[in-house]
Amino acid sequence: MLRDFAIAAKREKVDLPPGTVIVPIDQPAANVAANLLEPRAPDSLVRWGFLDAIFEQKESPDARVAEKLAREMLAKDPALKAEFEAKVAGDPAFAKDPAARLAFFYERSPWYATQKVGVYPVLRLDASALAKTRKP
Numbered sequence: 001m002l003r004d005f006a007i008a009a010k011r012e013k014v015d016l017p018p019g020t021v022i023v024p025i026d027q028p029a030a031n032v033a034a035n036l037l038e039p040r041a042p043d044s045l046v047r048w049g050f051l052d053a054i055f056e057q058k059e060s061p062d063a064r065v066a067e068k069l070a071r072e073m074l075a076k077d078p079a080l081k082a083e084f085e086a087k088v089a090g091d092p093a094f095a096k097d098p099a100a101r102l103a104f105f106y107e108r109s110p111w112y113a114t115q116k117v118g119v120y121p122v123l124r125l126d127a128s129a130l131a132k133t134r135k136p
Contacts, residue, residue, distance in 0.1 A: 070102060
């Protein structure tokens with residue numbers, strides 16, 4: 001069982017895709033839903049390992065692909081180039097590590113942003129958002 005993990009709540013607007021399951025808590029089985037879906041609950045799905053995939057990075061580019069991506073990003077973005085050069089100059093371990101240098105660019109690419117590593121896939125809706133999901 002997963003013993004501990006950090007949680008940081010964040011308010012944001014999201015578009016829920018078709019097929020999203022909404023579990024209202026104004027029902028007799030609310031305690032079951034809360035115990036399964038609240039990450040800190042003792043018997044939550046995340047503690048039992050059913051959501052371990054959220055803690056794992058699924059993809060990383062091949063070094064040849066990442067190197068091409070890095071060259072393109074450097075050519076297009078002078079601010080990124082300056083940031084990279086400053087990091088190379090100020091961090092000897094980073095400067096000596098080819099994988100870390102390629103990861104620098106991948107982490108700033110659009111593909112990395114879609115992975116959402118560590119993001120819990122269960123949302124809490126406030127009353128107004130929940131009302132919008134219910135059919136009149």
